[in-house]
Amino acid sequence: MSQSGTYHHGDLRAACLRAARELLEEDGSAGLSLRAVARRAGVSPTAPYRHYADRESLVSAVAAEGYRELAAHLTAAHPAPSTPDDLAAVAVAYVQFAIEHPALFRAMFAEPCDPTSAERVAATAVITEYVQGIVRDAFPGADDADALATTVWALVHGLAFLHLDGKLDSSTPEVVADQVRASVHALFSVAPALSQAAASAEQ
Amino acid sequence: MSQSGTYHHGDLRAACLRAARELLEEDGSAGLSLRAVARRAGVSPTAPYRHYADRESLVSAVAAEGYRELAAHLTAAHPAPSTPDDLAAVAVAYVQFAIEHPALFRAMFAEPCDPTSAERVAATAVITEYVQGIVRDAFPGADDADALATTVWALVHGLAFLHLDGKLDSSTPEVVADQVRASVHALFSVAPALSQAAASAEQ
DNA sequence: TGTACATCAGTGAACGCGCGTTCACTGATGTAC
DNA sequence: TGTACATCAGTGAACGCGCGTTCACTGATGTAC
Numbered sequence: 067m068s069q070s071g072t073y074h075h076g077d078l079r080a081a082c083l084r085a086a087r088e089l090l091e092e093d094g095s096a097g098l099s100l101r102a103v104a105r106r107a108g109v110s111p112t113a114p115y116r117h118y119a120d121r122e123s124l125v126s127a128v129a130a131e132g133y134r135e136l137a138a139h140l141t142a143a144h145p146a147p148s149t150p151d152d153l154a155a156v157a158v159a160y161v162q163f164a165i166e167h168p169a170l171f172r173a174m175f176a177e178p179c180d181p182t183s184a185e186r187v188a189a190t191a192v193i194t195e196y197v198q199g200i201v202r203d204a205f206p207g208a209d210d211a212d213a214l215a216t217t218v219w220a221l222v223h224g225l226a227f228l229h230l231d232g233k234l235d236s237s238t239p240e241v242v243a244d245q246v247r248a249s250v251h252a253l254f255s256v257a258p259a260l261s262q263a264a265a266s267a268e269q
Numbered sequence: 270m271s272q273s274g275t276y277h278h279g280d281l282r283a284a285c286l287r288a289a290r291e292l293l294e295e296d297g298s299a300g301l302s303l304r305a306v307a308r309r310a311g312v313s314p315t316a317p318y319r320h321y322a323d324r325e326s327l328v329s330a331v332a333a334e335g336y337r338e339l340a341a342h343l344t345a346a347h348p349a350p351s352t353p354d355d356l357a358a359v360a361v362a363y364v365q366f367a368i369e370h371p372a373l374f375r376a377m378f379a380e381p382c383d384p385t386s387a388e389r390v391a392a393t394a395v396i397t398e399y400v401q402g403i404v405r406d407a408f409p410g411a412d413d414a415d416a417l418a419t420t421v422w423a424l425v426h427g428l429a430f431l432h433l434d435g436k437l438d439s440s441t442p443e444v445v446a447d448q449v450r451a452s453v454h455a456l457f458s459v460a461p462a463l464s465q466a467a468a469s470a471e472q
Numbered sequence: 473t474g475t476a477c478a479t480c481a482g483t484g485a486a487c488g489c490g491c492g493t494t495c496a497c498t499g500a501t502g503t504a505c
Numbered sequence: 506t507g508t509a510c511a512t513c514a515g516t517g518a519a520c521g522c523g524c525g526t527t528c529a530c531t532g533a534t535g536t537a538c
Contacts, residue, residue: 099523101524102524115527213452216431221420225419233393277515315515
């Protein structure tokens, strides 16, 4: 066991990630600083530079972790959604995740995304493909499943952010869930109409 | 004419607002600082304190102005929308506004909103009521017009933020507009189904 | 098993920065007489 | 019309802060012989 000593940490990289997450969970405001993370990890202000090139790469790592957790949270809500009801359950999980981890969610989306971070790009792609996959499975007949997937994502994402920014009634989880379900159902009870509308918008 | 001199400014309050807006338009990143605003207004770092209690009240004033402009931009898109097509045009205007003024839009929504600022609260209410009014006019028969309005707002708001955060294809205004129109149409071609879905979600 | 040494993962002092905010001040304005 | 004075709207020095990042360093680890 090498991490019993105080000097060599053992796994400072992971500890930084954990510290960053703790700070985000505790303080709703998203400002994540390298120094604060180091402090929380019980290490000198410059130690994280052994593991992260700069502040941004730490934030990217945190965001990537957030995407992975979000994906896990969604699949946990329903492993293989195939009906509008299933899909609504996944949508509720999305908004719930944002409300439960507001600072993390903000870090994932509001911080400028650097295209350099392959880890982050990959994690984002997972979400996109996941949503597209669901929509394709649930509506095999849809002409433009990708556009439909974008619509769902935007709807749910918008609900999440409006809740985060205090623009909607978030008093109880049930109120939130009902709104999300109602919105998704409204959208999905007419899925085939989408591609039709998209086509008519072209002209 | 008193503003010819350099000492007394004339209307520093308005000048600060203008300076803040310029800074937001120039630099996509939202960090608005009192000192930078003062600098831009050509005034000492502490002069703005004559007109704003602190940084937050400046930001609130900027946000309120943003809400008012957004409202104007929406009504300009269509003065009295009554069909799904009209409504889609307004939705396009919303997303367009966000894309054209990303930093302002972020300041309006992402910054923590202080309930103290009556000006800001009022400006937000205007947007909400505006959207609700449109939905009520366009769908007089809808059982729960407010829930429907929230759904529209969330959809459009989500599209706006996903574009801002580089998660969707924003290559040309036309691509964006088509997506927005398609999404709104999909939602609205079945408006009456919403309240029904909401009711079934309750059980 | 023991020693020499390269490598690795931390430390801690220091840099320059921009920030929000306070304070005592001073120059300009406008009003009362 | 002219003067005295209150008020108003700025100035500028100063405070303490936390930040990202650099640098030369040192203690711990592990490998080669």
